[in-house]
Amino acid sequence: MILLHIFxxxxxxxxxxxxxxxxMLPEDVFFQVYPHQGKQDLEKALxxxxxxxxxxxxxxxxxxxxQDSEDCLDVKNNIQELVNGxxxxxxxxxxxxxxxxxxxxxxxxxxxxxxPRFKPEQYQNKAEIRNVDRITTPNKYLLRxxxxxxxxxxxxxxxxxxxxxxxxxxxxxxxxxxxxxxSAIKKLIKLE
Numbered sequence: 001m002i003l004l005h006i007f008x009x010x011x012x013x014x015x016x017x018x019x020x021x022x023x024m025l026p027e028d029v030f031f032q033v034y035p036h037q038g039k040q041d042l043e044k045a046l047x048x049x050x051x052x053x054x055x056x057x058x059x060x061x062x063x064x065x066x067q068d069s070e071d072c073l074d075v076k077n078n079i080q081e082l083v084n085g086x087x088x089x090x091x092x093x094x095x096x097x098x099x100x101x102x103x104x105x106x107x108x109x110x111x112x113x114x115x116p117r118f119k120p121e122q123y124q125n126k127a128e129i130r131n132v133d134r135i136t137t138p139n140k141y142l143l144r145x146x147x148x149x150x151x152x153x154x155x156x157x158x159x160x161x162x163x164x165x166x167x168x169x170x171x172x173x174x175x176x177x178x179x180x181x182x183s184a185i186k187k188l189i190k191l192e
Contacts, residue, residue, distance in 0.1 A: 002189050004031040005053050007063045009042045011035040013100050015161035020168060021185070029189050039065060046082040054088040060188040061091035064181065066099045069136070092184040097177040101138035103168070104160065105129065106175030110167035114160075117147040133177050 004025070006017055014033040021031050034049070036042040042065060054061055063083065067075055072095050079093050096102065104111055108120035108129070123129050123145060135141050139155045149155060170182050185191075 001058050002029045003056055003059045004029060004185070004189060005059060005061045006031060006033045007042060007045060007050070007061065008033060008035050009039055009065045010037075010100070010157070012157040012161035013064060013096075015158065016100070016103065016165045016168065019165040020170070020182075024170075024182075024185075024191075025189065026191075043079075043082055046079070047086060050083065051086045051088065054086075054091070059089040061087055061089060062181075062184060062188060063091065063093045064096055065093075067095050067097045068099065072097065090188060092188055094181045094184050095177070096181070097133035097175075098136060099138050100157075100161070101142050101155070102132045102135060103173065103175045103178040104142060104164050105132040105135065105138055106173040106178050107164075107168050109172065110164050110169065111142075111146065113167040114163040115146050115148055118145065129174070132175050 004021075008014060008017075014035040017031070017033045025031065034045065036045055042063075046063070050061065053059065063079055065075060065079060075095050076093055083091060083093070108124055112118050112120040128135050128141075132138065139157065142160065143149050143152060143155045146160075170179070173179060
C-alpha cells in the first residue's frame with residue numbers, strides 16, 4: 001500500500017487532485033492533499049508536519065508550489081532546503097509555471113466544457129496558448145477569456161478549479177508543468 005501525501009500552497013489545486021487522482025491511481029494507492037494558506041504556510045508545514053507524515057509506512061510525498069514571478073530554480077532550491085532532513089520518505093517537488101491556472105489554459109476543451117460560452121477554437125492557435133506556462137498571469141488571462149468573468153476584477157479560483165477539473169484530460173494538456181506533475185506522481189507510485 002502506498003500513501004501519497006501532496007503538500008500544496010492553496011486550496012484550488014486540491015480540487016484538481018481530488019478529481020484527477022482517483023481516475024489515475026491504482027486501488028492500492030491512497031492520497032491525501034494538504035492545502036495551505038499561501039507559500040509561507042506551506043513552508044511552515046514542511047518544517048512541522050512533513051517530518052511526522054513522512055514517517056508513516058508506505059508514504060511518498062509530492063510538494064507543489066506556484067512559481068509566480070520568481071525564478072523557478074530559486075523556488076525549487078528554497079523548498080529543497082526546507083525538506084532536507086525533514087522528509088523520511090521518497091519525495092518530489094514540482095513548480096507550477098506560473099500558476100495553477102496555466103494547467104487550465106493547457107486544456108482549452110476543458111474550459112469550454114465547464115463554460116459553454118467560452119469558444120476554445122478562438123484561442124487554440126494563439127501564440128501564447130502554444131506555451132501556456134509562459135503566460136505571466138494566467139489567472140488574469142482566464143478572467144479576460146471566460147465570458148462569465150469578464151466583468152470581474154478577480155478570478156474566483158476555487159470555483160474555476162471546481163468547474164474545470166472534471167473535464168481536464170492529461171493526454172491533451174499543453175501545460176508542460178501539468179505533464180511534469182502527472183509524471184512525478186506516476187514515478188512516485190511506480191507507474192512510470
